[in-house]
Amino acid sequence: MVFEEKITHLKTWLGKQPKALKQGISVLLVLGLVVGGFSFVKAQNACAVAVNGQVVAVVQDQTKAETVVNSLIKENQTKGTNVKPLQSITYQTTEKNNNVISEEELKELLAEELTFEATASGIKVNNGLKVAVRDKATAEKVLEELKNEYKLGPEFTVAFRETVNVVNVPVETSKILSLEDAIKRLKGESGVPRYHTVKEGETLWDIANKFNVSPEELQAANPNFTPERMQIGQKIKMVGVADPLINVEAMAEKTVKEETALPQQMRKNSTLPFGQSRVVQKAEHGLKEVTYKIIAVNGLEIEREVVNVNVIKEAKPLIVERSAQTMVASRGARPSGAIISPFGQRNGRMHTGVDLAKSYGTPVGAYNSGSVVRAGWYGAYGNCVDINHGNGVVTRYAHLSTISVNVGQSVEKGQSIGKVGSTGRSTGPHLHFEVIVNGTPRNPVGYI
Ligand SMILES: [Zn+2]
Known part of the structure; x- marks a missing residue:
């Protein structure tokens, strides 16, 4: 049935009713029109979203806007706890116009506009906040991995040279680092190692390429280094490396057996003719047990002190007698x-x-x-x-x-x-x- 037909039917039906009823129905119709009209106008309204009092977008309704904000908070909860936006977000009713954007568009826009803050675990070095990670467990793992990295062997004990502690801090979520990034940051800004140990077949150019520096820069950082005579195991100082924020000291006492060098003794013998010499005794290696106290910082040995030497076998020196006349x-x-x-x-x-x-x-x-x-x-x-x-x-x-x-x-x-x-x-x-x-x-x- 079309609308006009409905009206015609209504008119015919009304004509048959008593006057009082007619009036009552008319009132009801007017009321209906008013309520209907009001709900029609209301449907034409929208919600303006304001950040720090500045309208940034218009969406269909407030519930949709709140859903978007909540989903952004939820996403930031991977970074820490008590996540909240640093800006105030307010909603107001506005007239619907052509600028109404979708939830997806609003999310993209708010992700740009808003900064979130969370409670995270900060690592303080000598009382200065250096990095922040998600929680205490992550912070402790960062510190443990840092120590393990520079623990040169099972016999080493490791400790930080600085005072290091973990505290709860409110921090912008964009500044909260992952475990890996936090370790890199503490080791030195770029994560590039301070020294590179030359591997078999490597050239200076390979190393320069690997760390994104020029061979000239590398050469300048290592003035005593001759590229043509590079040795496997040789340590090359790297460039573009920031100082580490935490220094790990490893210490151990290590006992090793060492063959002693072949000693030589020269004796003058005035009975030998000019320029002549003779071997009086052949040399034999000795053996000793040496205990070293080794201190390394960030994996690099800085001190090696002999704390004990235990001679297992004395070396026999090579004894050569020479004519006294050569000893001028x-x-x-x-x-x-x-x-x-x-x-x-x-x-x-x-x-x-x-x-x-x-x-x-x-x-x-x-x-x-x-x-x-x-x-x-x-x-x-x-x-x-x-x-x-x-x-x-x-x-x-x-x-x-x-x-x-x-x-x-x-x-x-x-x-x-x-x-x-x-x-x-x-x-x-x-x-x-x-x-x-x-x-x-x-x-x-x-x-x-
Ligand atoms: Zn010197």
Whole structure:
């Protein structure tokens, strides 16, 4: 039945009714029209969503807007607890117009407009908030993994060098990091390792590529490093690495069996003709058990101290007798290599020797004949050898990778006493060479 037909029927039916009833029905009809009209107007209304009092969008109704806000809060709950928007959100009725947007559009828009805050677990280093993660369990896992990463072996105990604690903090959800990102941040902004250990077949260019730096930058950060002579296991300083926010110190006492070097002894024998020598005794390796106290920071050994040496088997020195006439005093020979850091003041500190450019593993020759007065770890010098040449002259060879002489042993001019390394406080393989005259370091250049 169409509308007009309905009306016609109604009119016909009304005509048949008594007057009072007619009036009553008319009132009802008018009322109906008013209510109907009102609900029609109401359906034409919409809801304006305001952020900090500024209308940002119009949606169909408030319930829809609230659903969107709640779903955004729910999504942020993966970041922490007590999630709430930092801005105030208000709703007001407005006239429906062509600008009504969908729930999806509103969600996208509010995700941009709103910032959420949550209660998270903050990691404080020396009382400064450094990173925030979801909860206490995650924060503790971050710290545990950081320690484990730098625990160099089961015998090591690890501790943070700084005061570290975990506290509840309100923080913007966009600043709450995942477990992996929090670890990276604490290790240094970019997550790039501070040192790279050279692997088989790797070139400087491979390494530069891998860490997104130029070979020139790498070369500049490692001035003593010769790309053509790169060694497997060699440590290269990386560039573009921020300082770590937490430093992990690992400490252990380690006992290792070490073969002692083959000592040599030279004796003068005035009965031997000029230039002649003879072996009096063949050398035999000794064996010792050495206990080291090792301290490493962020996986890099900084200190190795001998705490105990237990000689299991004494070494037998090679004893050679030489004609006394070959033992004439001769001028010393400074180990070869360009001087990359001279003797004298350096960064406000006295550099007591010269740094010579030499590749890792290059044999180091004694400056002159003499007797070994030090052969072992010596603090910042790392593996270090001192040779006493008599007349108050001692030469020192530092940062060696290996030492092949023992204290008390006699050496000849140029005889190998060890190999170039980067032990102790050293930024790369080189030889630190000192000439000490009557206890005072002198410029070795004057002694060449
Ligand atoms: Zn030096």
